[in-house]
Amino acid sequence: MLIVPGSASKKVAEDLSKLLNCGIVKVNIKEFADGERYVRLEDEVKDEDLIIIQNTYPDGNIIETFLLQDASADAGANSITLVIPYYGYGRQDRKFLDGEAVSARILAELLSSLSDAIILVDPHKQHILNFFKAPAYSCSANEEIAKYLSEKVDIILAPDKGAM
Numbered sequence: 001m002l003i004v005p006g007s008a009s010k011k012v013a014e015d016l017s018k019l020l021n022c023g024i025v026k027v028n029i030k031e032f033a034d035g036e037r038y039v040r041l042e043d044e045v046k047d048e049d050l051i052i053i054q055n056t057y058p059d060g061n062i063i064e065t066f067l068l069q070d071a072s073a074d075a076g077a078n079s080i081t082l083v084i085p086y087y088g089y090g091r092q093d094r095k096f097l098d099g100e101a102v103s104a105r106i107l108a109e110l111l112s113s114l115s116d117a118i119i120l121v122d123p124h125k126q127h128i129l130n131f132f133k134a135p136a137y138s139c140s141a142n143e144e145i146a147k148y149l150s151e152k153v154d155i156i157l158a159p160d161k162g163a164m
Helices: 010-020 059-074 103-112 126-131 142-152
Strands: 002-005 027-031 037-041 049-053 079-084 117-121 136-139
Touching: 002 010, 010 049, 027 059, 037 059, 049 059, 059 079, 059 103, 103 117, 103 126, 126 136
Parallel strands: 002 049, 049 079, 079 117, 117 136
Antiparallel strands: 027 037
């Protein structure tokens, strides 16, 4: 098993590789002047089970994720699991008005087409998992966050009452 870090999730990828005692694939990611992304896996991944870790926000990270998935498949990965710490576009999970796109669904379908499994961290709504065509799971970091806050933070600020 190897971890493939996206540019938005390098720290998470490093921490996960230590916890799982597995390697990290060296990835060359560039952004051209016009905003287009370039991705190249610099390590051998043939027949490996890969875990790609990448947020889907901001928008450029979505394209980068597709490129990481495609490069991994093209390089002969045995399996591709996509871990999304923050699922951008997850809030538009249904139509509120006629003519609206359901962004959570279409993004899920596209991401599924290039992965064997998907893991979302604390998705906006659990039913979003049903939009994926590949097996999809959710996990929560709430316990770890609460433990950290109780041990290390003296005060928490919130933008409004609803956040409390």
